[in-house]
Structure formats: C-alpha cells, structure tokens
Amino acid sequence: MLQTVDLTKRFGGRVLFENVNLKLDAGKRYGLIGANGAGKSTFLKIVAGEEEPTSGEIIIGSGLKVGVLGQNQFAFEDFTIADAVLYGNKRLYDAIKEKERLYMEGNFDDDKVNERLGELEMICVEEDPMYEYDVRIKKILEELGFPEEQHTELMSSLPSADKFKVLLAQVLFPKPDILFLDEPTNNLDIHAIAWLEEQLKRHEGTMIVISHDRHFLNSVVTHILDLDFKTIREFTGNYDDWYIASNLLQKQREMERAKKLKEKEQLENFIRRFSANASKAKQATSRQKQLEKLDLSALQTSSRRDPSIVFRQRREIGKEALELENVSKKFDDHVVFENLTLKFNPGDKVALIGPNGVGKTTLCKMIMDDGLKPDSGEIRWGATVEPSYFPQDTTDRIKGTETLYEWLRSHDREADISEIRNCLGRMLFSGEEQEKSIEKISGGEKHRMMLSKMMLEQGNFLVLDEPTNHLDLEAIIALGEALYNFKGNVICVTHDRELIDAFANRIIEIKPNGEIVDFKGNYEEYAEFIGEAKN
Template sequence: MYRFEVEKMITVTGLSKMYASQLLFQDVNLQLNTNNCYGIVGANGSGKSTLLRILNGKEMADTGEIQLPRHVRLGILNQDHFQYENIDILDVVMMGHTELWNALKEQEQILSCSDEDFDADRYAKLEDIILSLDGYSFEARAAEILAGLNIQTDKHREPLSVLSGGYKLRVLLGQVLASNPDVLFLDEPTNHLDIISINWLEGFLKEYKGLAIVVSHDHHFLHTVCKNIIDVDYQAVTLYKGNYNRFTQRKVEERKLREKEIEKRKREIDEQKAFITRFKAKATKARQANSRVKRIAKIEIEELAASSRRKPYFKLDMKRASGKMVLQIKNICKSYDQKPVLSHVGFTINRGDKVAIIGPNGIGKSTLLKIVMNTLQADAGDFSWGHETHVGYFAQDHNEQLGQPKQDLLSSFWEECPLEPIGFCYGKLAEVLFSREETSKKIENLSGGEAARLLIAKIAVKKPNVLVLDEPNNHLDLEGIAALSQALNNYPGTILFVSHDRWLVESLATRIIEITPSGIDDYHGSYRDFMERRTLDHLDRKQSIAIERTRKKRKK
C-alpha cells in the first residue's frame, strides 16, 4: 500500500562530496520520482555507496541540499543481525514495519490483560491503525517474502541464530521489504541471493509503487528492474533514462560526441593559427589576422575529466589440450551434521564444455567443487580427472590461494612464474590494474576486488586447460565482470563454474547442471534455452492440472 500521491520524491541540488583530497562528485542535481527504480553504477571507489548513504541521510554531503516530503518512510537495509539473534525469523521481518508491529504487540498486550483492566478506547485506536495498514494479513505477507527469499516455512518460527550469515542477511532484506517504505534503498541486495531469490526480488521491485534506489554490480538485475541509471563517473553524477543496456550505449555515444566536438574546435584553432602565422606580416592581411586572434580567444575547449572506470585485461589460455574426457563424477554423496547435501551426483565433462552449476544456496554447489578439487572429502562416490588435465581453481573463499597475509602482492604472483624476470611480473600485474607502487601492498590489505584480480592473474600465468571457478565475479565491478566474461568466452579450454550472476551464466555456459533436492538436471544448451524449457515444462504442468480438474468436474 503506497501512501504518497506526489510524483517528485527526492530533489537533490548542488551536492558535492570529497574524501580527503579526492573529489568524488560535485554540483549534483537530480529529481527522483515515485514508481521508479534507479540503479546507481560506477567503478569501485567512485562513490556509489557514498551517494546512496547521502540520499538516505546516513552520511553528510560537503555542500548541497536534499528535499523529501514530510513524514516520508525510508526503507534502509540493516546489516546488523546480532540484535535479532534470539528473535523468531518471521518476527524479525515483521518488526521492519515499526508502526504496525508496535500496534499488533500492544493490542496483544491489552488482550492478555483484558480480565484485569481492558482499555477499550486504546484498543479501538489500535484496531483502526491495524486495519488501515492491512495488519491482519501482515504475517502472511511477511511469510511470503521469506519464501521468496528461499527461507523455508519450517524455519519461520525458529530464532534467527539457526541461520548462516548469508541467510541472516536475507532475513534483514526481508525486513526492509516488509516495512512498506515510501523510498527503498538497497546496497548490493543480490550479494547473498541465489538465482531463484534474485528472480523473486526482481518481481517484487517491478511491482513496487514507491521509489527504489539500488546499487548493484549485477548486469541482468540492473537491466531488468531499473527504469533509470544514475552514473557516478568523471567526478560527476549523471542521470540516464532507460534500462542498463540503453545507458551503456548512450554513455559511449555521448562521450564520442563530446570528444568529436573538442577535436573539431582544436582543428579550428590550428587552422586559424596557420592563417595568422602566414599572413600576420602582410599589411593587407594584418586586419584579418588580428580578427582571427580574437576569434581563437573566444573558442572554449572543454577539458574532459578522466573516467574512474578502469577495465582489467584478463587473458586466459592453455599450454596444451587435455584428453577428450576431462572429469567423471560417480555417485558423489555428502552430508553435514546428518543432513544430506549431495545425493548420488554423477556426470561427465568433456573437453571444451563450459558448464554452469546452478541451484539454490545450500544445495551443495560449492561443496561439489571442493570435493573434485580435493579440499573436501566426499562421504561416498568417486571422481577422476582425465588425461593431461591441468586445473586452475578459483575458490569462493580464496584467502589461502593468495599467499601469506604479510606477503606482498608482487612476491605472491612471482611464485607462480619464478623463471620469469621481474619486468614480466610487473607487466602482468599492470594488465589487471596494479600499478608498480601497488605491487608492494600486503595480501591482508587487499580489497575483495583486488584479491579477485590477483587470483585470476595467478591462474592465468599457469595456463591451465581446465578452469574450476566458484563465484569468480563476486567482488568485481561491472567492468571487471565484463572483462572476465570476455576472457572466459575466448578461453579454448574447459570450464566448470558456479555463479549467481545470470548475465555471466547466460553469456558463457554451453551446458547447465542444476542441483536440486531430488537430483540433478543436466541440460546441454544455453541458460536461456534451459529457462525457456523449464518455463514451458511449468506451463505444461499447470495446463495438465487444469485439464485434469476439468475432467473430474465433468465426471461429477
């Protein structure tokens, strides 16, 4: 239920922000309207999350003003799950709507003491509040949100502490979605979600009638839910109307037009200078030469700010091809605390396959990769690598693969190619955006994106003919993900990978293996074809059920 009739929700005027001596953006002017989803994009460190925090009041700008309607209700994702550890999961979600939750709890308290002292007037006021907020269906709505985020119904009345860290953050996401805000702020909401839950969240945001502002590195998510893109780049903030794909086209086109206009003005100045040089000494042309000097003075050449976006260069190759059969998995089983995760999983991967392992969180995707990489023991079953297979592994938790925490970045990389000169190492690290000064940075001080780029570079220099990748794009920005996708598509070897990024899966996979509680679905084809087939299967099932119901009614 949306409360505001006004179209304008947030008006931003003259906003600027600096960190130390670094200017993030200046003179930002925006108008953000209801019934819209805006995606904030930009390179890591450009100021995306800073802008989001300024808009929701969690951080102050250096200059400028932000105007919102009075009594506007903001929905801001809370990352602190510790305060809710002993509270039922469903209640944690319902607590997001503070006014309704308080009214329901107070009404419950009045009823519990009704034999002693029943406050009829207060009860009536609470009843009005609850009815106006559709409160008697609130628990069902909260449960529906949890189901959409793939938190099973049998967990809803258990304390939050029973869930893993990623699932606790899902509950907090559910809390802010259930709060019925007028403005919804989401910073990387897909980070801890699987493909099924991301798809549900997209549907939720499409139906949302308020104003949603999202920071995300997920191409598919941005393209699907955002009607407008806010680009943080060139020390400025620019609003583009249209989805993410339209934004990328328009940004390139606009930059080319501006560069073309600058070149045109520079040529004009050069032509005028050539005329002046040639004729300034001639009395008959002196007047024209002076006129052209004045004309040059009036020509303004805009100095374009450098983009904060930097695209790494990932080049993945192999020394030699493997045998035809790359990996054979037979009846792999694995349980945690007597809870089955993988049950009789088996399939064969051949040379050149690009296989995406998909499925909900907790189904055993990463577990399977750990087993075939010998970092985890299966309870039953077996696997074997084929002839001449040389594997490069990107683990989801890859701290140990990077080197010792106190080790510097350069020595960590050089360990992979000790026979190469130091200049080779500097060059390869520069390709993945590490300057010479940055190569002395300690492993323990690397950001998530820096660690991912380093590990990809370490894998690439070994030239394996098989890649096993567990969420390789998790900490990369949009440019890094695009560069990785390009490198993987050009890679001539075999790939087995897990990713919740549908854009990456769709652009890369030639085969989909979905792990489900009832077994695996092994589909030879693209992700798009896989989803179309699954949708058709679902529609066919619905149609079959409808036909069966009609047949039974006729019999009666």
C-alpha cells in the same frame, strides 16, 4: 518524490561528488552505477538519512515512507523470522507487541489500559487497514523459500544467506514509497533474484538500487544514475541502453578530443615560433586567446577503466577432461551428495547453479582437492588437464606483506617478468600499484589478483567459485567475454545471469533435495526446459 540540492560529500581532501542536483520521480526505478570506490554506497546512505553530506540538502515529499535494505544480517538474532519481517514497519510492530503484552499482563478494570488498547488498535488500523499483515508476511517468506513451520524459529538459527533474505522481506513488507537497496542480489540464488525482480518491477513509488548484476539492472531499472567525474548524470533506460549510448558518446568525445588536441598542438607551435617575431606578435596573441578558450576538460571520457581478461591454455585437453563416479559426501548426518556421477567432456563450459547451501562449493573443493575429499567414489582428471582455481574465499587466502608483483611471481618463478607485469596490468594494476602491499588492498582488488594469477597459470580447465563477488560491472563483463573466448573447459559457480549467458554451454543445477539436473545448452534454453517441465 525525492530531490537533492547541491549535494556534496568530501572525505578530507578527497571529493566523492559535489553539487549533485537530482529530482527522482514516482514510478521510476533508478540504477546507481559507478566504479568501485566512486561513492555509490555513500550517496545512498546520505539520501537515506544514514549519513550527513558535507553540504547540500535532501528533500523528501511529506508523509512518504522510506525503506532502506539493512546490511547487518545479525541485527535480529533474538527475533523470530516473522517478527523480523514485521519490524520493517516499526510503528505496526511496536503496536502489536504492546497489545500482546497488555492482553497478557494488563488489568482490564483499569481505564488507562483500555484507553491504551484503543489507541494501539487505531495505530494497527492506520498501518494495516485490511488486517492482513500476518498473511502478507507468510506469503513473502514462503515465496523466498521459508516454509510456514519455520516462521516462528529464531533468526539466529539461519545461515547468513537466509538472514539476508529475511532483511529483503523486511524492507519490502511495508511497501515503502521510496526504496533504497544496496546490492540486494548478494547471497541470493537465481530463483530468489528472479522473485525479487518481479517484486521490484511492481513497485509503484521511486527506488534507487546499487547492483553489480547486469541482468538484474536490465530487468528492473527504468533509469540509470551514473556516478562519474564527481557528479551524477541521469540517463533514461536500463543498463544496456546506458552502456551502448555511453560507448557511442565516448567514441565521439575521443574523436573530438583528438581534434582539439591537434588544434592545441598547432596553436602552441605557432605561438612558440612567432611570439618573438614583432610582425607576427598580433597573430600570436590571437592564437593564445584561442588556446585559452579550448576547454579540454569538458571532453573527458569516462574515469572507469575496463580490465582486459584473457585466459590462454599452455596445452589443449586431450580426449578426457574430468569424471566423477559414485561420489558421496556428508557432514555429520547431513548428506550432501550420494553416488554422484558426472562426466565433463573437452569443451564443456558449465554453469553450476542452485540455492545457497546445497553443495556447490563442496563440489568445487572436492574436484580441486582443496581440503575436502569424497567419503567414497572417485574423481579422475584427464592426463592432459592442468586445472586453475578461483576459490570462494579468495579474500581470506590472499594475505601477507609481499607486493602485488612479488605475490604473483611466487606462483610461477619461471615466468617472464614482462608477463607477470602484463597479467597485473590487464587487471588494472599499473606500474606503481604493482608495488603495493597485499595487506593493503581491498576485497575487489584481491579478486582481481586471483584472476591475474589464473591468467599467468594458463591452465586448460578453469574452476571458479563465485568469482563475481566484489567485482564491478566492467570486470564482470570482461570476465564473461574471457570465459566465452577461452578454448579450454570451465566450471563456474555463479548466480549472475548475464555471466552465465555469456559463456555457458551446459547447466548443472543442484536441487535442495540432492537431485542433479544436467542440461546440455545455454541458460535461456534451460529456463525454457524447466518452465515446460513445470507445466
């Protein structure tokens, strides 16, 4: 369905990838993975026709429909929600809108008007032979949480997260043969992600998706495209299949590399010792030729680096951790919480879940006294609790002209210098990088800086609000392991199923109607519980 021939992309002297040759088939769903900055989004834009390659070509089968997930959430502000979805099939959208205009304004005594209406009708039949576009749009939107009465409202009335849902509906509506999706789970809650997974598993064409959501990749993709070492390698299986095989391969390569390095060292020593000795000159020349044949570049391990996140607590929590009693909060006339009572016991590791906008961040901000206080009720920390906080707007908070080292040191002047550098190193900031200015780092790097700060603080109660935004898969896996191994308490707001599965022993879900479901157990047990409750 889609083929790349010697595809290359350079930015100045930097090569993102070169001479990439792939053949992507119908019925296969590809997950495109790679380190942040490796060029995943650039590759997707090139094959989607949105950006030009430096060289090479893309071949797409004749007559195939291509769908690309839009990234501009504000591109359809003057459209109704239903029309924004319909725009996914622009040919059908244009024909329907022109038909509507002609029926409203046209002169039906004019043969040209009637001829044009006939032409438009043919377009509609070609694009929508069952005359079901409105029914399908209604169904998609309702499944995404938009009631029918909302479908005629303007896109400008929606919050950003809901605009993104409409963009998803827009790209899925025309059932494209080839689908390109860049981070489709961003801004989606767990239930919307589960819906999207089911939609994509039924996709009959081919698909390339970029995602940092490991559960989503495992559920949806049949093949992995691994962007590493300036090329893309195809692997059959989902992300976990690739991860296991990749690590086994890396171990084998490391062993082979170590063997070849030892052989190289022995050869170099021999050449150095005997090249000046006439009687040994012939052997030295032979060894030199052997050395030149050793291809160490073919034995490269992955260019990715895994962070090493370790949360330690300076002191253990005593008998009391955190309690909320009759907490209420509203904004204008919107009630977020009313008489909310929750008790967090020592050892609780809570995944706080629910749709966007139900109050998860509000709850975290009130708990941490981060610019929000409850209108009534009490929030009581245990006497031995030392909380540490990862706010959702981390990228906006980390700013200034300090170096990374200076910024981290400013949060604990008494910390040992080696410990500060160690916390930065664990998040992949090497010696030179630690002297970079805060103002020059990316969103993902700012998230890694906040995790460095939390490691340095050594709090015993971690509160994290959407920590996986901007993190790559390797960092998310490391975070899950760190939260699992942490001896203190955790409250973490996330939609990432794999992260929840990694650490949570308690699930608190906030429903849109304000109802709180407090479940003691992991997410798998919770999913079974709510499934049984529905039945």
